[in-house]
Amino acid sequence: MNSSWQDYITVIFELNELGCNINNKMISEKLDISPPSVTEMIKKLKSEGLVDGRKSNLFLTEKGVLEAKKIMSKHRLWEYFLKNELGYDWGEVHEEAKALQYSTSDKLMNRLNKYLKEPIACPHGGYIFINSNDDYDKKLISLSNVDEGNRVMIERLADIKDLLEYMDRKKLSLGDFIYVEKIDKYDGSILIRKEDKLEVQIGIIAAKDIFVSEI
Known part of the structure; x- marks a missing residue:
């Protein structure tokens, strides 16, 4: 699968x-x-049986999901x-990993996974879908959808x-446990409190991209 196809499939998978x-x-x-x-x-991905649906509601086929999980596992x-x-910051790893995923064989993926002792997730919390990790299906919600007074984990x-x-x-x-103390009715920003009592204001744009589990 060439790099362009990989990019499309992984974007659809991640958005899903x-x-x-x-x-x-x-x-x-x-x-x-x-x-x-x-x-x-x-159109090309549909002809290969990887994508289906209308242009306003696209999804990966079963074949597409399997391919996407493999690509995402290599990347993550x-x-x-x-x-x-290697001590990279978590903000630096995405582009480096993207370059490496294109040239990573299944054999190298499996050896890397074994060397790393089958990690559950990447530094950003994205799941790694191989070996014993494949059955994970934890439901997460956006911080922007959490009600006032609820306690969640990032x-x-x-x-x-x-x-x-x-x-x-x-x-x-x-891994931080946070309490949603107040949601601003005008701009949607969220005041949260960490367990160390630190209060933090989170803008609505950021909150939509932070995913949590309810405690």
Whole structure:
């Protein structure tokens, strides 16, 4: 599967993971590719049995999901390796891992997975779908959909460098337990409190890309 096909399949897969209703426009924006080019590529992916649905509601076929899980596992294993073995910051690993995934064979993927002792997730909380990890199906929700007074745990972040830098500035990390204290009725910003009593204001744009599990 060439790199262009991989990019399309992984974008559709990631958007689906985040609960999005996927259309050509979203893919165009995510990949920074013209709408006509997206339309043409989706036709090719449909002809290969990897994608189905209307242009306003696209989804991966069973074959497409299997391919996407393999590609994402390669990518996320490299992200894990770069951060935990080579000391990269979590905001640096995405582009490096993307370059590495294209040339990673299934054999190398499996050996890397074994060397890393089968990690559950990448540094941003994205699941790694191979071996004993494959049956994981934990339901996460966006922080923007959490009601006032609820306690949640930060489990995953959208793989966006600006968001990761934002989280560092706010002193927030995966695994943090937080309380939603107040939601501003005008702009939707969220006042949260960590268990160390630190209060943090989160903008609505960031909140939509922070995924949590309810406690």
